[in-house]
Amino acid sequence: MPRNCPRRPGRIILAVTTTFFCMVVFFNPAIATQLQWPDKRPVVVIDPGHGGADSGLSGLMGKLEKKAALDFSKTLAEVFKSKFKVVLTRDDDYNVDSDQRAGIANRKGGRVFFSIHAGTGKYPNRDSITIFVIKPDSFRQGGLCRRADSPALALWHRNQLKYLTASLRLAETLASEFERSLPESIKISIRQAPVLVLRGVKAPAVLVEIGFLLNGRKDKDLDNAALEHKLVQAWFEAVKIFLKHP
Numbered sequence: 008m009p010r011n012c013p014r015r016p017g018r019i020i021l022a023v024t025t026t027f028f029c030m031v032v033f034f035n036p037a038i039a040t041q042l043q044w045p046d047k048r049p050v051v052v053i054d055p056g057h058g059g060a061d062s063g064l065s066g067l068m069g070k071l072e073k074k075a076a077l078d079f080s081k082t083l084a085e086v087f088k089s090k091f092k093v094v095l096t097r098d099d100d101y102n103v104d105s106d107q108r109a110g111i112a113n114r115k116g117g118r119v120f121f122s123i124h125a126g127t128g129k130y131p132n133r134d135s136i137t138i139f140v141i142k143p144d145s146f147r148q149g150g151l152c153r154r155a156d157s158p159a160l161a162l163w164h165r166n167q168l169k170y171l172t173a174s175l176r177l178a179e180t181l182a183s184e185f186e187r188s189l190p191e192s193i194k195i196s197i198r199q200a201p202v203l204v205l206r207g208v209k210a211p212a213v214l215v216e217i218g219f220l221l222n223g224r225k226d227k228d229l230d231n232a233a234l235e236h237k238l239v240q241a242w243f244e245a246v247k248i249f250l251k252h253p
């Protein structure tokens with residue numbers, strides 16, 4: 008006579024409960040997201056300049072710098088997402104204080120920080136891209152640290168000084184990739200200046216003024232969308248090189 012299998016109601020209940028739990032988790036995106044492994048990829052912070060009441064420059068066709076900077080930042084973020092974790096300091100039309108932008112970068116553990124702008128003056132030079140790095144001298148003159156600042160704030164405003172060498176290297180990496188990919192007629196330069204948004208950032212950080220962002224630019228064989236695509240790809244390569252991410 009065959010032996011009767013012993014009944015194990017406890018095991019059956021456990022199996023049913025486990026199956027039910029797995030189904031709930033895998034079919035509920037909210038729970039699944041919370042249970043995902045943490046994203047260990049390097050964090051790239053992109054800071055779209057201006058926003059809200061601060062429109063920045065106004066383009067020839069009425070386009071505002073705050074919108075141009077946000078649109079370009081989102082395009083950049085979309086490409087970067089394939090290799091990096093991307094944080095935008097703003098993702099809509101609202102203003103963020105320059106120290107808050109740096110604070111977001113620090114809290115999110117940003118490995119690099121890019122502030123996106125269209126340039127200066129009424130008609131930004133469409134044939135130039137300028138990469139700004141913080142200027143250490145400006146701290147001594149009281150330009151970036153006002154007398155009214157508390158000691159803690161004054162110290163916080165010096166965060167970027169520790170990353171000056173790395174920020175210059177980041178600027179050089181960007182410049183060399185831009186020069187390799189963009190038409191020769193676009194002048195790429197690196198400058199140091201008292202840039203407020205960079206002073207609190209605890210990571211290599213630059214502000215990039217893209218002269219053709221607002222008013223566009225037409226080359227003989229390259230329309231503006233193609234030019235922007237080349238710029239974004241060159242930027243992506245530069246970050247991979249800088250962070251040594253294949």
Ligand SMILES: [Zn+2]
Pocket residue numbers: 056057063064072124125126
């Ligand atoms: Zn600007």
